[in-house]
Amino acid sequence: MFLQDGGAKTVQYLDFLSPGLYNYWIVIFLMMVGFYIVISRGNLVKKLVGLNIFQTSVFVLYISMGKVEGGTAPIFGEGFNTFSNPLPHVLILTAIVVGIATTALGLSLVVRIREEYGTIEEEDIHAQEDESL
């Protein structure tokens, strides 16, 4: 059926499988995995793990878009004329620092929660709060 128009349409339909887009598929996969963990897990540490995966997917997104086909690392040298875009990489360095700070703060909150409630399971915490009301 596709071949009737000489295969041009087939190529169009399978466009999303082109090798240039592999990175973006991985990004979306990681993003959804991380997001799902944040929503579905009751363990506070696992939630933070999910949050980290979610953030990491964005790092990959930025780094992928900085790639220029045939480009090398952006360092001047003889015989190299095409360079990858370094700006997204630099942005992601900042974002990584922010991510580390968030994780550290989140984990320290989990430590304090554990001290106060004796558990890091969301359900048990809710149960204790309902009792105290």
Add this chain to the structure above:
Amino acid sequence: MSAHLPILQILIPLMAAPFCVILRHRDIAWLISLIVSLACFAVSLLILDQVLTQGVISYFMGDWPAPWGIEFRIDVVNAYVLVIVAAIGAIVSLYGRHSVNKEIPKNRIYLFYTAYLLCLTGLLGMTATGDAFNLFVFLEISSLSTYAMVSLGKDRRALTASYQYLVMGTLGATFYVIGLGLLYMMTGTLNIVDLHDRLVGMDGSIRTLQAALAFLTVGLSLKLALFPLHLWLPNAYSYAPSTVTAFLAATATKVAVYVMLRVFFTIFGVDIFEETGLANVLMIFAIAGMFVASTVAIFQNNIKRMLAYSSVAQIGYIMLGISFLNATGVSAGLVHLLNHAIMKCTCFLAVGCIVYRMGTVRLSELNGVGKKMPWTMGAFVIGGMSLIGVPLTVGFVSKWQLISAAFEADMMPVAALILLSSLLAVIYVWRVIEIAYFREPTQNTGVKEAPLSMLIPLWIMAGAAIYFGIDTGMTLGIAEIAADMLVGGTP
């Protein structure tokens, strides 16, 4: 000197924060935060004056010209928001000393002031910057320090509230970064004005552009607590120390609203709303928030929680104004941004006084408090009246402007809904007044009026709630100039 005002605004609190940690003394830390926040307020007023007389200020960080370097770009819109944030910051630190000493463990007080100054830095930075990625960095500075401040609350539930806020806030900020990444893909720039220039004339039906708009909208809606993405807000406001609640309620969500305005009107421009229908979606959520959150507020026994839900409803009004997409609507949103900051700050500061003397936030334990603390409750009543929108208070000005915008957009039913939802505010404000004034005091016979150092800032805010309700020339005037600029599409 005056050429460097935009950066001074951010540098003063940023540089002062480490001193609080080094000196480790709670009173010195308080003094530093007071002086710094007053200095910030003065600087913000100078900036506003400079913008109104000389036009847009463009400040190149390290002399790197935009769009390569980071630019601080201040026009009427951000100058206006800067003044709001800095003024609230000054009032709250003037007020904070006694309240903080009472509600936060002694050995952590200096750390609280450090976080407070960093939060102020982040919020002012978000407002002043003209670089969309730099904005994200400041957003995280303010958010991280906010999580720390919320977790300082006495109740152990402050910890879980802070954790919940951290997860949702980080999701929101990451959504913002994703949206920004998609925009960078399309344009290759991060400077807000440059983004505008490159997006003008681009086909609005390009899917990357629409995905970017969607991610930015959802991320910022999480940050500004637009119904139904407000779930972090009631807990965070209820269990945070009173001073923190008053500060956050008046600034954090407001700055997020400002960022949303920038993204919508300066980066994308009005046209994309007509192509995507986003404004209608926002309008539905805004109206739903006005009704649902106000109704939930009626059934709260915790007075802080009640005011928190009321905040969600009031954010609904702000977003409703913006979703009209006409200059009157946006100016209504902008003026309500200031007015809501004033009235909610008044209410939360009054609640802070009550907590200071009575140690409770349960409405059922506040019988007759109006007789024992007449000045505190007097200010609360003014704040409450503003929430309803009684004439001669700031609330009336915003409601009036909102309803005229609804008429201008030819949406009579929406105008009716605005009036109807105000009636819900009457119910929850009246509940407090009834308990405070018409019931006999039961226990706590020794309760006195709050100390003067808390009452003065409280009454400055209450006075502002009345003053700006009568003299609207300044607030509404600036909001209208700003709205014309945003809707008119001049970056």
